[in-house]
Amino acid sequence: MISSPYLLYLGAATDPLAVKTARGVAEWRPETCIGQLRLPGCEVTLGLEDVAIDEAVRRGARTLIIGEANAGGVLSAAAIPVIVAALDAGLDVASGLHQRLGDVPAVREAAERNGRRLFDVRQPPADLVVGKGVPRAGMRLLTVGTDCSMGKMYTSLALEKALRARGVAADFRATGQTGILIAGDGIAVDAVVADFISGATERVSPARHDGGWDIIEGQGSLFHPSYAGVSLGLLHGAQPDALVLCHEPGRPHMRGVPGHPVPGLKETLERNLEAARLTNPDVVAVGVAFNTSAYSDAEAARLCAEASAELNLPCQDPVRMGVDQIVDKLLSCFEASPSLAAAGR
């Protein structure tokens, strides 16, 4: 578990995409963000106060988040003295980069010298085991998609927020690097040894007994020729009671693989439900989440209405419309569930 609050390091980033990870943390966990740390030349901002390391420590910061990602996934040379200074000032450091923090000698030595922790959130735990498919206590919702990068993380976080707003215990369970930095915990399921995909997912969402929901971040798509194995293992390990299907209307082909068309909503939902029944025969779909950022309000409303009619499920764009209809459907499907009843709902 990564300790908050955080200081978000943006380096000398000039491209908003390079600080995507940090932006996710600032957007979804603003209360955990003391401020941002930028180097000269940085042209992006998260809208947070610029705070130096010592000042961040005085204000209670516990962890420096490396929020700058370059193409190679390695630490920039300029980041290393900043990280060392943060460790010397008493902060832990967390990174979603491919390169491990501890592989940089100066960083490893500074962590050891100060007794601080280094979190490489892409690095899976060393003690994973294979999934067992044994039903476990608690309610689980999984976001699935027609393709990668369809808004599964965003939708999951929006569902967590909306459920909490209604007084329902709900916890986002992270399976990707940005999600892990937002949640402070989780496993990058695409980075585990293939045998452990479902086992890692079982660990991300252990038994819960409070009547609340785990909202598990999905990855990839059963229809993606590169990543479907990850998606299927994740689906089996999640043992979801409920699925929400995420989609971006108008995408020309599956991400990264021209020539592979994006599957239909109905087919995607049926295939996911069919596969999910292996570990939870009672799984149901409760909604569809669209990313309609390329469309006007009127077009977005029409697209959602069409999908809703086709699938007989609420369909909303979480960014423009929220997820209240999906939450309504979820709660109505499970209002008689023993675990929710036990929680006094």
Place this chain on the structure above:
Amino acid sequence: MISSPYLLYLGAATDPLAVKTARGVAEWRPETCIGQLRLPGCEVTLGLEDVAIDEAVRRGARTLIIGEANAGGVLSAAAIPVIVAALDAGLDVASGLHQRLGDVPAVREAAERNGRRLFDVRQPPADLVVGKGVPRAGMRLLTVGTDCSMGKMYTSLALEKALRARGVAADFRATGQTGILIAGDGIAVDAVVADFISGATERVSPARHDGGWDIIEGQGSLFHPSYAGVSLGLLHGAQPDALVLCHEPGRPHMRGVPGHPVPGLKETLERNLEAARLTNPDVVAVGVAFNTSAYSDAEAARLCAEASAELNLPCQDPVRMGVDQIVDKLLSCFEASPSLAAAGR
């Protein structure tokens, strides 16, 4: 590529299961086996001549295969001086154990001292990439199963042998440790990082232009709650033209997960065909391979006949009956294929 011929090390094994890997090599590649090397107390044999290291080298051996597997997957203390002696005598060493050969200092030093190679066949290549799903030249058959350990490797090797006996170019493509030691090449697909399952499989079976067949060893089952992700990624990466379904009648539940029933043949085949169409829309099923070792001849014949009638496909036990009917069906399905025609068939 592991160099043959081999000397097979059985250590002091007392349980035939402990030398399963070596037995596979001796059974399927007898022409590559110079002999076996046993320590005092060894109670099993592969039926090969007992040959000392120096004698094996004189007879042309190139690699010592560590054919003894204990429960922990680590090298026994007694194996280490034997391995060092083999390296000093000029042999390479190959192992399917979890523990890496090079992690034993004496072994690593002996390999370096002698300029010899160490093969840890469970260890994936470091330079894997994600699968792309782009169609590649050549014909491919994949064995799939209702469950793990249904005879997929055996069936694949039997198909290779039967095709070659008919003059059809065919190559077994290994995806598990025993298969890799038999083939001398391959990737343990369950040991790769999850993102690379389909990419590893694409690499195991690259484009081929001789009109022959790659017979790809399947792993796990789409219906196994622990391993289905591996099976799906392997299926997508294999881009099979033909599937052979492997099954063991009478198995009480999915391996290692009591309470999970073994799926039906029809359902398994349909689900595999449906998923395989993502990367090869023209995939067909050409046969069923049963492991009927628990049954009498008459019962085995009846079970195969029933399955054959149900699926309208040939069904044989490769051990008892061979695979000729399956090969007939395969060749009849593809006799008009351009690549086979180009090969003069």
